[in-house]
Amino acid sequence: IPGLDQDVRTRLSTIEQQAAETTAALRDSLRVLSAPPEQVALGVALREHCRAFSDRTTITAQVITLTELPTLPRSHIQALADAVREALLNVEKHARAHSVVISIFTLRGGVAVMVSDDGVGLGDGHTRDTGLGLASAFDRLARIGGSLAVAPNDDDGVTVQAWVPA
Known part of the structure; x- marks a missing residue:
């Protein structure tokens, strides 16, 4: 509109941007709501573990879904969710972290979940042997053709990566 005040133009531009962001969020929500339960079960389980972890510890934790995920069998979903729960328990007990990101x-033809913290790391002299909880998660994942890896990360913390075939 010719002659429109610059302050009004700025406000209208902000409103347009917010409307576009809201529309995109609504489309994503509708896509998730119309998806079969098997496609959203993993995300729901991981977000619940993340929420419970943050409630217990007050450590900031978030779940980020980086790609669309294939439908997984219930056993694969459960194995990944159990591995994430165990990794979060280890962060709670050992890491002295300020934040955790679950990706x-x-x-490689499957689904991976990474739990990365910014805590104190693996420590000097740490062998890559894991405690009973992660060892159990490793066994559950291996039984379905999956894998589990524990390694230091660039934030001086630890990353646990669990993977299952799709």
Whole structure:
């Protein structure tokens, strides 16, 4: 509109941007709501573990889904969710972290979940042997053709990566 005040133009531009962001969020929500339960079960389970962890510890934790995920069998979903729960328990007990990020994405014909913290790391002299909880998660994942890895990360913390075939 010719002659429109610059302050009004700025406000209208902000409103347009917010409307576009809201529309995109609504489309994503509708896509999730119309998806079969098997496609959203993993995300729901991981967000619940993340919420419970944050409630217990007051450590900031978030779940980020990086790619669209294939439908997984219930046993694969459960194995990944159990591995994430165990990794979060280890962060709670050992890491002295300030934040945790859980990333979910497709990888090598399957689905990977990474739990990364910014805590104190593995410590000097640490062998890559894991405690009973992660060892149990490793066994559950291996039984379905999956894997589990524990390694230091660039934030001086630890990353646990669990993977299952799709």
